[in-house]
Amino acid sequence: MIPYFVMMAVLYGALTAALDTTAGERERGSLEPLLMNPAERWALVVGKWGAVACVSMLIAVLSCFSFLPGQWVLRSDTLAAMFQYGPREALLFLAVLLPFARCPVGGADGGGDPLQDLQVKRRRARPSSSS
Amino acid sequence: MTSLLPLVNVFNLGSQSPWHLWVPALAQNTLMTWVLKGEDFTLAQVLIPLGVCIALTLVGVWFVARMLRQAASK
Numbered sequence: 749m750i751p752y753f754v755m756m757a758v759l760y761g762a763l764t765a766a767l768d769t770t771a772g773e774r775e776r777g778s779l780e781p782l783l784m785n786p787a788e789r790w791a792l793v794v795g796k797w798g799a800v801a802c803v804s805m806l807i808a809v810l811s812c813f814s815f816l817p818g819q820w821v822l823r824s825d826t827l828a829a830m831f832q833y834g835p836r837e838a839l840l841f842l843a844v845l846l847p848f849a850r851c852p853v854g855g856a857d858g859g860g861d862p863l864q865d866l867q868v869k870r871r872r873a874r875p876s877s878s879s
Numbered sequence: 880m881t882s883l884l885p886l887v888n889v890f891n892l893g894s895q896s897p898w899h900l901w902v903p904a905l906a907q908n909t910l911m912t913w914v915l916k917g918e919d920f921t922l923a924q925v926l927i928p929l930g931v932c933i934a935l936t937l938v939g940v941w942f943v944a945r946m947l948r949q950a951a952s953k
Binding site (some may be wrong): 750751752755756759783789790792793794797821833839840841843844845847848850851 | 886898902904907908909910911912914915917925929933934935939940941943944945947948949950
């Protein structure tokens with residue numbers, strides 16, 4: 749179950765950051781000014797994705813290497829003998845986890861569709877330009 | 880959904896299939912279990928989940944950029 753818990757740490761650690769870049773910006777009202785910038789949409793998205801990926805990869809590094817000092821507090825010799833985890837294992841864990849950490853499989857889908865809400869807000873904000 | 884994928888290994892009672900390497904989260908769980916068991920894996924077995932992750936990343940970034948473009952144009 750150790751790999752499962754490491755992956756959950758990466759997934760849920762990055763989920764808050766991913767939510768904040770989309771739904772959080774909508775709630776703070778900072779998404780609309782951001783979209784007014786003369787920047788390409790893909791550049792904005794890549795920037796947001798890069799920030800979340802950095803947080804996620806940092807969590808992955810911390811998770812993988814924290815098992816090394818964590819073994820010092822194992823009191824049971826049997827447990828210590830069963831848990832063979834050294835720097836080699838930590839690096840292999842990282843090699844597997846880093847691509848996963850920067851992949852948006854977790855999805856920032858906890859806040860509904862922020863862009864759809866944004867469109868609704870804009871339509872409401874326009875004072876009947878068509879009529 | 881993603882957090883439940885690694886549990887396939889748990890409910891499968893340890894039996895592993897080649898398709899596990901093609902599923903995100905499940906592939907990472909499988910490879911890390913091999914590491915803890917002291918088993919080696921080949922470069923190809925790492926490249927499969929890496930390719931899947933890169934493909935998903937590109938699709939995700941493209942999809943969100945398209946949504947933003949549509950939101951800005953409406």
